[in-house]
Amino acid sequence: MASIFDVVLYVLIFLSVYVQVFFFVTFLENRKKIIIRNGKTKLKFYPAVTIAVPCWNEENTVEKTVRSLLNLNYPKDKIKILLLDDGSSDNTFKVIKRFEEYPNIKIFHKENGGKYTALNLALQNTETDFFGGLDADSFADSESLVRIMSYFEKDPEVMAVAPSVIVSGPKSIIRNAQKAEYNMGVYLKKMLGFLGAINVTPGPLTIFRKKVFDDLGYYRHGYNTEDMEIAYRMQKNNYKIEHCNDAFVHTNTPGTVRKLFRQRLRWIYGFINNTIDYKNVLFRKKYGNFALFTLPMGVISIASVSYLFGRIIYNLVHFLYLKIVQLKVIGFNFSVRSFNFDPFFVNTQFFIFLIIFIYLLVIFSIILGRKMTEGKWNLSLDMLYFFPVFGLIAPFWLLKAVYNTILQRKPAWR
């Protein structure tokens, strides 16, 4: 007779397999629609776009960010760049002041109020039909904007287009692990795009029709995840969000465990709390796959990882208990026996096969994401870092985010 703990485990595994299969089936359905363009993209008509760069203590990266915007393959007179210093305490304002002579660049300085307030200031000064932001730690590929705009040209119903965000910055184990994760993110976002169920319009170069903000209002705090909140609001109002897989934006990712932890804590806290705020959307068919798949999927992921982690900790404690008992009763009289592998002792419980299946589909997602970003099919070493780094640390930020939500503690930005 299975215990209640086992039943919970089986239910969570069933749901996790369901999610992975859903993505895979979506891929099989739409694989021919995934186009990766090479060379320069041209549009019939180039609409004017305002791109805001909100900065808070970004003196090291903002110049490169602005240069990447100046190098975009897009008519210069059609791009308006707004550089907004959100009360930085370092030399960010000095750095951005160097660009004040560019005719298409405007510079703003304001008291620190959070990223969403800087974006809202930019929106107040936007006169174009299209608006987007670019985080000051991210760098747009020269073809990114034109490729994004081609989605608007193709489909007048598209209200926002998110790019593919990929990892930049010096190499390290933590960054390599994130590289594999971001590659997987590109694949998953594309699939969510096909489903009309994207839940984040990322800070690095998502372009919106200005109408979105005119109709739905400006950015909100959104628990420091304003890019998630606006996507939720758009989904609630059935505004179409697409993902342009071949528009690449390089982003500077956290290089240490501590920084990664803080970033992810903010993201997961944002997910949990935005989902709570939009709980009326959950499972309502009029909100489409966003309500029936994306949001439940996020909840399932958090529940599964937390629960599995709990079981691992329980087993670890049990193992340590046995070792302590062993030490207590026989001291250090451990016998040194040669290890003989006996396949009899290989665990063949049914959920093990399903966990292996989930891992295989995750590896497939990373490989496909890599193909979509780097054009390579083969396995990369980054995957070797991905599983241990995220397997070990992710449960902690998930649980901390749940804990913070319960105690209503808001995580800091960095």
Add this chain to the structure above:
Amino acid sequence: MIDWKKYLIVLLITTGLFFTAIYLSNYFGNKKIDQLKSIQDKIAIDILSSETQFSLLSELSCKNFSDAILSSELNELGKKLEWGQDNLGSSEELVYLKKYYSLLEIKDYLLAKKISTRCGTKSTFILYFYTKTESCTECVGQGIVLSTLREKYPGLRVYSFDYSIDLSAVKSMLQIYKIKDTALPALVIEDDVLTGFHSLEDLETRIKESFKLQETTPIEGNNNKASS
């Protein structure tokens, strides 16, 4: 537009995968049970062979009747059964195999004791009664102590019995030695009943002194001679 058909197809695929995983698990589980059965059959033949040989002892000198002819795989079987109970679920088949195993242990014990008496071989026997329920916190430690002793003294034969097993032969032993579930773990060494946890040093002294078993250095390969 929600594609309900897709939700349904994915549900069917997932359910299919679930049943495939259950099928695979059962397939490998049955293979393991078959393996356990074949080990038990081998042990049964070994014991039967030993008993037959023992009956012929009058025509056979004790020199020819060595310890090696007694079943050597009881220990391995015990470990596998224990693992199977934890990981394969407590199926009726496993319960049956465990009963059969307990019976083989008793037969092995009786035979080994007879041979020891008749031929004067140096063997010490420990009957160990335990339970897997959480009430017996000391059973875990006692099991570890006995495993350590068995490895150290190849001539020591430990037979362990699950208190809760529904087998008349085991119940008879419990009656003979008056062992109650409140007094577990319990050990029987040469008709002396010891209840509660007994340390490595305590048991080692008993083994050495009471039964005059000479300490031998552990020899690889001898471990299998003892059964658990």
